[in-house]
Amino acid sequence: MARRYDSRTTIFSPEGRLYQVEYAMEAISHAGAALGVLSTEGIILAAEKKTLSKLLEPSISSEKMYMIDDHIGCAVAGITADANILINYARQSAQRYLYTYQEPIPVEYLVQQVCDLKQGYTQYGGLRPFGVSFLYAGWDEQYGYQLYQSDPSGNYGGWKASAIGQNHQSAQSILRSEWKAEFKVYDALKLAIKVMSKTMDSTTLNAEKLDISLLTRDAKSGRVAFVEVNAKLLADAFKEVQDALEQEKEKENK
């Protein structure tokens, strides 16, 4: 019965649903997981890399993490080709704002720009929506550190911690119970690793499958940067999480 309304994105179903948008979200729920955790000193974005093959040429850039501007980075879940288009649009948008106002673009404004574009594809043109959800991490002078999530419908929300992609419901529930407002970057990092390990496919967690980046502002220089987490910090956090998880398992077995 619903099939009659699938072919046009710009048409509501009798129950008041937009099927194409929902199918897009379904596509994303099969994609590699990504999550973001806000802390008092920065934002951690973690993503699961799905395309791992020995034949694949190693590339500097990630298929999951992108920098939009110096002060905004994002993680992607969904169709990578669609994501590239939106990332390009976001980058242009940020530069246009900088050109007009001589100031870095406020994080929420950038999110709105991308979401307005996504929304257009659910109402005009008869083109399918973008099959991508984003987690944006950014800092601006007005509101400090912010984490936003957007989806194919063009909706967005500000979050303290959020997950998208595969198993995002279970990831979200663990985040909800364990996130604390006093978190510093290291705590956020450990939480991210712990949640990823519980929601990823493989039973063993290895650092190669994970892409973890940090958006943070250096207090002295005032410069914001979106960078891959320092390897040593990552290794330490990994070890602590693995030890904690093993302890938990032993307790359960007893």
Place this chain on the structure above:
Amino acid sequence: MSILEYNGGAVVAMVGKDCVGIASDLRFGIQAQTISGTQPKIYKIHDKCLIGLAGLATDNQTVFEKIRFRTNIYRLKEEREIRPKTLSNVLSMMLYEKRFGPYFVEPVIMGLDGPDEKPFISAMDLIGAPLLAEDFVLAGSSASEALYGVCESLYRPNLEADELFEVLGQCILSAVDRDAISGWGGVVHIMTKEGITSRYLKGRQD
């Protein structure tokens, strides 16, 4: 009165031994009136590339802002900094696009180009005709004649970084003293593989 001489100003760039330097005056004025003596005309694109813009001040600002837009996008897409030679071509294209309503700017680009970090300088006219030189390039309508003279006399190839600073400093200061609408001190940036050293010069404050 030519529109390129409305604000005055002078910029010169020179090649040394494994180093490049760029210098400009500091005056910002509107015809005969001086508004500020602390306005350099040199902008940093990245650690290995500086651009100096002489000409109409408002167009200098706009052209720099457009360049910043382009180079920011370039950095995000290509995941590396733009080479000075490439930037020179981009700027040339940008200026020619406005062939029949141009930006009244005279750009000077300098940097260390490519993986070998070869010293690179270039200049162009307001509609993008590029000039690639091996020794020195300069810009600034009113001060240019004096600058050409003093640079031709003082320049010699393979100057070390300290010598390059002396030569550039003397060139810019004596040339702008011959020009009523340039001066109020100067700034010299010397770029080597290790980094950029910037020094402000105190000149005749008239």
